[in-house]
Amino acid sequence: MNLPRKIMRIFRTTATCTNYLESESKSMYFSRKKAAFFNLSLTSKLKYIYTALIFFCISCNLLILYGFFSREEQKTIAGLTSQTIETVSRNVDHSLSTISKTSTYLLGTAEVQNYLQNTNRSAYAIVSKQLRNSLYLSLESMPLVSSIIIMDSSGTYEGAARYELPLAAMEAPESTSWYEKVVSKKGAPILEINGGGCLKFEDGCNYITLIRLINSTEDAHPLGYMFINVSVDSLLSFARDDNSEYSDFCVISETNTILPFYNDDLNHWLLDKSAYSAAENNTVQIRKDRYLLLNFQDSNFGWNYIAAINYHSFTAQYKAFIVISIVILLISSCFFMLIALSTNHFITTPLCRLMNAMEKSETGNFNHANVTPYHDEIGQLQNAYNDMVDKIQNLLDAKVSEQKMLRKAELNVLQEQIKPHFLYNSLNAISYLVTSQQNDQAYDLILSLSEYYRESLSKGSNIILLSTEINIVKNYLKLQKMRFPDAFTDEYELQDNVLSYKIPRLILQPLVENSIYHGIIPACDSGIIKISAFTDTHNFIIRISDNGVGMTETVLHDIMTTKIETNPKSFGLRGTIERMQIFYETQNIYTIKSSPSQGTDITFLIPINKVEK
CATH class of the missing domain: 3.30.565.10 (Histidine kinase-like ATPase, C-terminal domain)
Structure with a gap:
C-alpha cells in the first residue's frame, strides 16, 4: 500500500515542478523576445510593426464593414434615388419652363396674328404657308417639341410637326374639358396629356400638351389657341434606362399615368391606388422581388414621381464591389497612415530636425541639434554633428x-x-x-x-x-x-x-x-x-x-x-x-x-x- 502512495506523491511533485518550469520558461521567453525586439535595427522594427498592423486592420475592417453595409444599404439606396428623382423633376420643370418662355415669343409673331385675324379667303393659302414656315423655324429652337398647332376659335387649325401632325378631334374648343381653364389663365400655359384627350397621335405614345390662349396684340381680345406637344418618352429619356434590372420609375398625375413603369408587375401594382397610398416610401413585396418605393410630388405641375428599387438586383450587382472597395480603401488608408506615423516617429522627424539644423549652419547659425535623446543611429549622427559644430564655431570666432x-x-x-x-x-x-x-x-x-x-x-x-x-x-x-x-x-x-x-x-x-x-x-x-x-x-x-x-x-x-x-x-x-x-x-x-x-x-x-x- 505504501508503494502506490509514494508513486502518486512522486507524480504530483513532478507535475508541480513541470508547471513551475513551464511558467518560468514562458516568462523568460517573453522577456527575451521583448529585449530582442527593442534591440533590433529601425528597419526590422518597422517591418514587424507593419506586418502586425496589416493583419489587425484586415480582421477589424472585414467585421465592421460587413455590419455597416447591411445597416446602411437601405439608407444609401433611398438617399441616392431620392436625389435622382428630384433631379429628374427639376430637369422636367426646367425643360417645360423653357418651352413656355419660348412660346411666349411665338404668340405675338406677325405670322400667328395674321393667320388668326385673316378674313380674306383668297389670301388664306399664303398666310397659312407663312405660319407653317414660322412654326418649323420655332421647332428648330425647341428640340424636345414634336409638333405645334395654332387653332382659331372655330376649331380650324394649322401646324408643323417633326414627323406626323396629330389629329384634332373636337367639335369646338368650347366643348373641351380644358377650355374654361385656358380662358381663366388669360394667356398663361396649362399642361394636359394628349391635349386633354382632344389630340390623336398615330404612334400611340403619350404627349404633354402645353395649351395657351392667343390674344390680339392690338386690343388683347382672344383670337385662338396654341398647342405645343412634347413626347413624354423624349422628355424623360435621359432619366430612365429600359435595360435597368434594379430600378424603375413612373410619373402619374391625378387623372392619368404620364409615364408607366417599364416593369409590367409594377404597373399592375400601380393600378391599386390603395396599395400605392399604403406603401408610400416603404418596402413592398411584389411576387419574388422586394422593392423600396420612393415618392416625390412636383408642386409646379401636381405630378407624382414614383421610384421602385429592387433590393435583390441592386445587392447582387454592387454589394460585393462596394464592400471590397470600401474594405480596400479603409485598410489601405489605415495601413499607409500607420506606416507614415511610424516612419515619421522613428526616422523622418529626427532626420528632418537634424537636416534643418545643418541647413542653418550654411547661414552661419552654428547651434547644437537636439533631435533625439536616444543612442541609435540618428543619435550618434547628432552627436557627431554637434562636435563638428563646436570645432567650426571656435575656428570662426578666432578668425x-x-x-x-x-x-x-x-x-x-x-x-x-x-x-x-x-x-x-x-x-x-x-x-x-x-x-x-x-x-x-x-x-x-x-x-x-x-x-x-x-x-x-x-x-x-x-x-x-x-x-x-x-x-x-x-x-x-x-x-x-x-x-x-x-x-x-x-x-x-x-x-x-x-x-x-x-x-x-x-x-x-x-x-x-x-x-x-x-x-x-x-x-x-x-x-x-x-x-x-x-x-x-x-x-x-x-x-x-x-x-x-x-x-x-x-x-x-x-x-x-x-x-x-x-x-x-x-x-x-x-x-x-x-x-x-x-x-x-x-x-x-x-x-x-x-x-x-x-x-x-x-x-x-x-x-x-x-x-x-
Missing part, C-alpha cells in the same frame, strides 16, 4: 577676431596717411597766397581752413553723416576757389533721405582734390565738379564727376596697382577706395569711367543693408 583687428589697423593707417596729405596741400596753398602778396585772400584761406578742421575734427569720430562730409567738401572747395579763381564750379545733386546716412570721414575730399589737380587744372579751362548721392533698389550710390582731362586705361591701371607710398597720385583715388573696401567689407564697391578729354566719373556702390542710418 573673425583676427580679421577685425587687421582691418582696423589697415583703416587707421590709411586715415593717418590722408590727414597730413590734405594739411600739406592746404598749407601749400596758403604759402602761395602769402608769397604772392595776397594777404587778404591768405587770411580768408586760414579762416576757411580753421572752419574746415573744426567741422571735421570737432567730435573725433571716424564715422560722420553724409551732410557733414558735404560741408567739409564745400569748405575745401572754398579754399581752392581762393587759390584758383574762376577755375571751376561745383554742383550737388543729393536726395534728401541720404543726407542722414553715415560714411567714413574724408571720403569725398581726396577725390575732389584729385579732380582739381589732376583733371581740371591741367585742362587750362574752367571746369565742373559734380557730387551726386542717391539710392536705388539695392545700393546707396555716391558719384564724383568732373569734365577735366581724364586719363587712359594704362594710367588708371598704374594708379590702381602702384603702391601708395611710391605714387603720390594714388593718395586720393587708391587710398579712398581701399578705405571703402575695408570699411564695408567688400571688394566690388566702385566703378571708374574715364577717357582722355572726357573727364572722370567715380561711383561707389554701397549695399543698402550695410549702410548705417
Whole structure:
C-alpha cells in the first residue's frame, strides 16, 4: 500500500515542478523576445510593426464593414434615388419652363396674328404657308417639341410637326374639358396629356400638351389657341434606362399615368391606388422581388414621381464591389497612415530636425541639434554633428577676431596717411597766397581752413553723416576757389533721405582734390565738379564727376596697382577706395569711367543693408 502512495506523491511533485518550469520558461521567453525586439535595427522594427498592423486592420475592417453595409444599404439606396428623382423633376420643370418662355415669343409673331385675324379667303393659302414656315423655324429652337398647332376659335387649325401632325378631334374648343381653364389663365400655359384627350397621335405614345390662349396684340381680345406637344418618352429619356434590372420609375398625375413603369408587375401594382397610398416610401413585396418605393410630388405641375428599387438586383450587382472597395480603401488608408506615423516617429522627424539644423549652419547659425535623446543611429549622427559644430564655431570666432583687428589697423593707417596729405596741400596753398602778396585772400584761406578742421575734427569720430562730409567738401572747395579763381564750379545733386546716412570721414575730399589737380587744372579751362548721392533698389550710390582731362586705361591701371607710398597720385583715388573696401567689407564697391578729354566719373556702390542710418 505504501508503494502506490509514494508513486502518486512522486507524480504530483513532478507535475508541480513541470508547471513551475513551464511558467518560468514562458516568462523568460517573453522577456527575451521583448529585449530582442527593442534591440533590433529601425528597419526590422518597422517591418514587424507593419506586418502586425496589416493583419489587425484586415480582421477589424472585414467585421465592421460587413455590419455597416447591411445597416446602411437601405439608407444609401433611398438617399441616392431620392436625389435622382428630384433631379429628374427639376430637369422636367426646367425643360417645360423653357418651352413656355419660348412660346411666349411665338404668340405675338406677325405670322400667328395674321393667320388668326385673316378674313380674306383668297389670301388664306399664303398666310397659312407663312405660319407653317414660322412654326418649323420655332421647332428648330425647341428640340424636345414634336409638333405645334395654332387653332382659331372655330376649331380650324394649322401646324408643323417633326414627323406626323396629330389629329384634332373636337367639335369646338368650347366643348373641351380644358377650355374654361385656358380662358381663366388669360394667356398663361396649362399642361394636359394628349391635349386633354382632344389630340390623336398615330404612334400611340403619350404627349404633354402645353395649351395657351392667343390674344390680339392690338386690343388683347382672344383670337385662338396654341398647342405645343412634347413626347413624354423624349422628355424623360435621359432619366430612365429600359435595360435597368434594379430600378424603375413612373410619373402619374391625378387623372392619368404620364409615364408607366417599364416593369409590367409594377404597373399592375400601380393600378391599386390603395396599395400605392399604403406603401408610400416603404418596402413592398411584389411576387419574388422586394422593392423600396420612393415618392416625390412636383408642386409646379401636381405630378407624382414614383421610384421602385429592387433590393435583390441592386445587392447582387454592387454589394460585393462596394464592400471590397470600401474594405480596400479603409485598410489601405489605415495601413499607409500607420506606416507614415511610424516612419515619421522613428526616422523622418529626427532626420528632418537634424537636416534643418545643418541647413542653418550654411547661414552661419552654428547651434547644437537636439533631435533625439536616444543612442541609435540618428543619435550618434547628432552627436557627431554637434562636435563638428563646436570645432567650426571656435575656428570662426578666432578668425573673425583676427580679421577685425587687421582691418582696423589697415583703416587707421590709411586715415593717418590722408590727414597730413590734405594739411600739406592746404598749407601749400596758403604759402602761395602769402608769397604772392595776397594777404587778404591768405587770411580768408586760414579762416576757411580753421572752419574746415573744426567741422571735421570737432567730435573725433571716424564715422560722420553724409551732410557733414558735404560741408567739409564745400569748405575745401572754398579754399581752392581762393587759390584758383574762376577755375571751376561745383554742383550737388543729393536726395534728401541720404543726407542722414553715415560714411567714413574724408571720403569725398581726396577725390575732389584729385579732380582739381589732376583733371581740371591741367585742362587750362574752367571746369565742373559734380557730387551726386542717391539710392536705388539695392545700393546707396555716391558719384564724383568732373569734365577735366581724364586719363587712359594704362594710367588708371598704374594708379590702381602702384603702391601708395611710391605714387603720390594714388593718395586720393587708391587710398579712398581701399578705405571703402575695408570699411564695408567688400571688394566690388566702385566703378571708374574715364577717357582722355572726357573727364572722370567715380561711383561707389554701397549695399543698402550695410549702410548705417
